[in-house]
Amino acid sequence: MNSDNEINTIPRIGDMAPDFKAMTTTGMMQFSDYINGSWTILFSHPADFTPVCTTEMSGFALEKDFFEEQETKLVGLSIDSIHSHIAWVNNVKKNSGILFEFPIIADIDMKVSKLYGMLQPGESETAAVRAVFFIDPKGKIRLIMYYPLNVGRNMDEIKRVLIALKTSDEHKVSLPLDWRPGQKVIVSPPKTVAEMQEREASDYEMVDFYLAKRDL
Numbered sequence: 001m002n003s004d005n006e007i008n009t010i011p012r013i014g015d016m017a018p019d020f021k022a023m024t025t026t027g028m029m030q031f032s033d034y035i036n037g038s039w040t041i042l043f044s045h046p047a048d049f050t051p052v053c054t055t056e057m058s059g060f061a062l063e064k065d066f067f068e069e070q071e072t073k074l075v076g077l078s079i080d081s082i083h084s085h086i087a088w089v090n091n092v093k094k095n096s097g098i099l100f101e102f103p104i105i106a107d108i109d110m111k112v113s114k115l116y117g118m119l120q121p122g123e124s125e126t127a128a129v130r131a132v133f134f135i136d137p138k139g140k141i142r143l144i145m146y147y148p149l150n151v152g153r154n155m156d157e158i159k160r161v162l163i164a165l166k167t168s169d170e171h172k173v174s175l176p177l178d179w180r181p182g183q184k185v186i187v188s189p190p191k192t193v194a195e196m197q198e199r200e201a202s203d204y205e206m207v208d209f210y211l212a213k214r215d216l
Helices: 003-008 031-035 051-062 064-069 082-096 111-115 155-171 193-200
Strands: 021-024 027-030 039-044 072-078 104-106 130-135 141-147 185-187 205-208 211-214
Touching: 021 104, 027 031, 031 039, 031 072, 039 155, 051 064, 051 072, 051 082, 064 072, 082 104, 130 155, 141 155
Parallel strands: 039 072, 072 104
Antiparallel strands: 021 027, 039 130, 130 141, 185 211, 205 211
16 A cells, blocks of 8 residues: 555544554553543644644543543544653643643654544645544444644534433434433334334324434
8 A cells, every 4th residue: 555545544434443552641552452442532633832732632631520431531642752742741731730641642653643544635744633533442433523733623522422422322322413411312213114103102202203202
């Protein structure tokens, strides 16, 4: 495979998350071992010591309690050295009191960035775009977000979709537009006439026979 193809390779929803070994701010990591049956969010940023990235990484750090409650691990990444990462972590801690405790991959050789399609030549060939990969406990990619270099991510949406994915798995339901915890969910459409009649006699909120909502 040539380098251009490597740069453009993007894992898809439903694919198993590519495994890798890399140095991070918390030590050497074998990604498959790190996941170890947990939900994991892998996210990239363009560069250390940059303003938008600092706000984003700080946002993840400030949500430490939320991600721990959701039993979800975080992994950051940029194409910077481990020395740059450590210096940046120290700088942010001194200036804001916020400590990036989650591991940040030092992807100086761009190996992981290429593996996950984080290098997109139309945007930059030397900096990773703002990618977010939601990976389930089985190591499968469940949702992917991509943002350009100049637009920061939405932490509220990251939290919302994490809960949505876990809710859908637990209750075997789908979730409507703008769904929030506590709101009604969508039940699967009927597959037989008998199921349709049973649904019409239920206490579901019926928009039509194929679109019905219920409380969890």
